[in-house]
Amino acid sequence: MKKQTLRVGGRLLSLQEPVVMGILNVTPDSFHAQSRHENAQSLLRKAEEMLTDGATILDIGGYSTRPDAPEVTEQQEIDRVLPAVELLRNYFPQAVLSVDTFRAQVAEHAICAGAHIINDVSGGDLDAQMFEVIARHNAPYILMHSRGTPQTMQQLTDYQDVVLEVMDFLQKRIATLREKGVTDIVVDLGFGFAKTLDQNYELLAQMPLFEHLDCPMLVGISRKSMITKLLGVSAAEALNGTTVLNTLALERGAAILRVHDVKEAMQAVRIYNKLHETV
Structure with a gap:
């Protein structure tokens, strides 16, 4: 039976109904300009807006993982992420905080500073110590499929069967995490990471298989880009396509x-919930 709760900060977060995670980037170069927040006032203002609008989780990122993103040192990432975590914990103590990082030491510092969830775009592949940190803290962990690094992933899209290979990747790492005692695992198929346009849509179409x-x-x-490339629009113009895909997801x-x-x-969540009340 699929797990429908996460333990965050001594309480249970229910996932029986879908929840929304808002993206807060403390970077100068994330692909969507309006998601960047390089000062405390901007970060707090956006966090408050997201929580007011209904976000359950805030996801803080200090390293842009867009294709061809420049390298950021571990210390630079820590220096960006930790003040943001501490600020948000102070101003919004009831908010569930996630940190988007593939580095074990960033995860360690973030959890100690009050972050609840670690969101790892590499699924543990870019830092061999990540699973150890997650297990030691027994923190909820978002396990995403990708290949390579942000600098190389777009050249690593050769699959015999993208659905089966993503499934295999996730199954093996779930088994490893559970062997280490990690109980709260969320999976992410990694849309846009080492996937072509067609592969992204194949994964979206086959999402129900991953319920297993x-x-x-x-x-x-x-x-x-699975929206912008298909529709011929910029990221700034991709809200409508995003809402359509979120509804399908x-x-x-x-x-x-x-x-x-x-x-x-x-x-989209409220409409989805209302529809399913009637079924």
């Missing part, structure tokens, strides 16, 4: 929507 992993699914497709089992635009995602 018995883990909640996070979907992060907000304003990504909800129908296919998404438990968490990771988005730049919380208000619109919450509207």
